[in-house]
Amino acid sequence: MSGPLRLVPPRPAPSAPPPPAPRAGGPRRPRWAHDPVDELIDDMGELVxxxxxxxxxxxxxxxxGLTGDQVRERFGRRDTFELAAELYARVPRRHPEPLPRTDPWAAHPGRFLFRGLVFALPGLGYALGAPFxxxxxxxxxxxxxxxxxxxxxxxxxxWNQALAHRAYTRLASGGHAAAGRCLRLGAPLGxxxxxxxxxxxxxxxxxxxFAAGQSAYLAAATALLVLGKERLLPLALAPTAVGAGLSLVLELPSWARVVALxxxxxxxxxxxxxxxxxxxxPGPVNAPAPPLAASLPYGLFGLGCAVLTTVAALGDMVRYGAGAALAGAVVIALTLSMGAAExxxxxxxxxxxxALADSTxxxxxxxxxxxxLGLCLAGYLAALTALVFTTHALWPAASPDTAPPPLGAARLLAVLALGAVLxxxxxLQAFGSAWPPAAVCLxxxxxxxxxxxLEISAPAVVQxxxxGAASAVLLAFATALLGRITTHR
Structure with a gap:
């Protein structure tokens, strides 16, 4: 035999009309075997x-405009997803070379270095106000x-994490007027x-x-950051920065410290x-306001991060008493690293x-x-490591009370684990997934x-x-999220 046995339909009677001419590119299936999916493949072949x-x-x-009913009637499939899966399986993959593209997320690192300094400079207020x-x-x-x-x-x-999310949402939907009116009420209330x-x-x-001044500063700084006026913050912080610098070399009188603050x-x-x-x-804002609950996970995430950072700074003092060292260098390093993180x-x-454009x-x-994900996380942890060593070395150590605790392997790894969580x-929040990080951080x-x-082990070991476990869970969420096509639309 010269080939496999094939079933051949009966030849049409002489009186029957002649079969249609075959299409270009190959013979057409006879009508008894016609499948409308074939026509769909002809029409959508390149896209598929x-x-x-x-x-x-x-x-x-x-x-x-293809509905589920049309898919069932015309193609005999349950829904568009089953039809799409069949098309995907029947048509071989052909991916053209990607066109030159611009990165919509390109940003100059200098801007974020500046923001890291803006986040860290308020800490100088504690140094200036410590004698009080x-x-x-x-x-x-x-x-x-x-x-x-x-x-x-x-x-x-x-509060300000939740307020920032709501104000940014209002900024996107209603412009600066909507964001300003959100901040007008939310910032003073916070x-x-x-x-x-x-x-x-x-x-x-x-x-x-000092707490009153701290509360006012956080609210005002949130408003300036949302409205894109963060360049005004270093100017406002200049008196405190100068005063804190002078306090390292001479004894400032109390009135000078108060005036600077x-x-x-x-x-x-x-x-x-x-x-x-x-x-x-002037004028009304027509954009509808999102529900307040939409900003709740951002506030809870902020609360969880605040508690984790506070425990990292004060954990030894709470565990071992006031004679233990304050891990302030860790907090400064984490704050400075937020510029690199962004x-x-x-x-x-x-x-x-x-990666989406290059994937087949x-x-x-x-x-x-x-x-x-691994490359960017490694870059952030490398920057955080450098900042931890730098701040630990430069932290003022004029007396044993201000010297930072020893930077052992456990403490360094604990700080890096906390950085990975943040x-x-x-x-995840940047990609619109707010509840997983809020729940994990809390x-x-x-x-x-x-x-x-309960005094379980040393604070650094517990941290x-x-x-470490929390960052593993969040990274698993992030890996799954980034691996979905719809995430990047």
């Missing part, structure tokens, strides 16, 4: 061949006023709530005054007020788009996305707080274990 995932084909079919925070030990044996300042910072951090949190704990009057608070409040009023402008978030989004299938996209959580914060209260 270039698709990376069946969902791309399904999206095109639905965009062309004297008195009997506070709760848990911490220095006077620590409890009130910590409570105020936690509330302010959580400052009041943060100060009320400080009043709930016993503290000397100087500590409460008040000058910063007054300048930042004036700048934020002016920027907000100018942003609101830049690498931009790079991750740009590289993920390039779902598996290829997942592998490339995982590689991009960065991966921000990445759980990690609760676990570290419970371990500290390494808890933040």
């Amino acid at each position: 061949a270039e698709a990376v995932h069946p969902d791309e084909i399904a999206a095109v079919l639905e965009a062309d 925070l004297s008195g009997p030990p506070d709760v848990l044996g911490l220095p006077a006023g620590s409890g009130a300042l910590t409570a105020s910072a936690l509330v302010g951090w959580a 400052a009041v709530l943060a100060f009320v949190a400080a009043l709930l704990l016993p503290a000397p009057g100087a500590a409460l005054a 008040l000058a910063t608070i007054g300048a930042v409040l004036a700048a934020a007020t002016r920027a907000t009023v100018r942003a609101m402008g 830049w690498l978030l931009y790079r991750c989004r740009g590289l993920a788009l390039a 299938g779902p598996n290829g996209l997942r592998l490339r996305a995982a590689r991009v 960065w991966s959580g921000l990445l 759980a990690a914060a609760g676990a570290e707080t419970a371990a500290l209260a 390494l274990a808890v933040c």
Whole structure:
């Protein structure tokens, strides 16, 4: 036999009309074997061949107006997804060379270096105001006023994270006028709530005054950052920065310290007020406001991050008493690293788009996305490591009370684990996935707080274990998210 046995339909009777002429490119199936999917392949062949995932084909079919009922009647398939999967399986992959593309997420790193400095400079206010925070030990044996300042910072951090999300959302939907009106109400309310949190704990009057200034600064700085006026913050912080620098080389009188701090608070409040009023402008805002619940996970994420950072700074003092060292260098390093973190978030989004363009299938996209995620995270952790060593070496050590704790392997790895939690959580938020990082960070914060209260192991060891597990969970979420095509649309 010269070939496999094939079933041949009966030859048509002489009186029957002649069969239609074959199409160009090959013989046409006889009518008894006609499949409408073949015609669809003829019409959409190039698009199907270039698709990376069946969902791309399904999206095109639905965009062309093909409904589920039409798919069942015309093609005999359950829905557009089944039809798309069959088209994807029947047409070989053919991917043309990608066209030259521009990166929509390209950004100059200098801008983010500047933002990192803006985030870190307010810490100089603590150095300038430290002499006023004297008195009997506070709760848990911490220095006077620590409890009130910590409570105020936690509330302010959580509130302003949620406020920033809501204001940015209003900025995108209704422009500067909508964002300004959101900040006009939200920023003062957040400052009041943060100060009320400080009043709930016993503290000397100087500590409460400092908490009031801290609350006002956080609210005003949030407004300036949302409205794109962050360049005004270094100018407002200049008096505090100069005063803190002078305090390292000479003994500043109390009045000079107070004047420097008040000058910063007054300048930042004036700048934020002016920027907000100018942003609101005349006329109504027609864009609908999003529900308040949409900003809730961002606030909870901020609260969880604030607790984790506070435990990293004060954990040894709470665990071993006021004689233990304050890990302030760790907090400064984390704050400075936020500039690098933001830049690498931009790079991750740009590289993920390039990975999508270079991928020829779902598996290829997942592998490339995982590689991009690992590369950007490694870059951030390298920057954080350098900053930890630098701040630890430069931290003022005029007395044993101000010297930082030894930077052993456990403490360094714990800081890097905390950095990985912060960065991966921000990445998930940047891609619109807000609840996973909020839930994971709150759980990690609760676990570290419970371990500290129960005196389970050293704080650095607990932080390494808890933040290591939390970062692994968040990175698993991020890998799955970046590996989906719809994430990058």
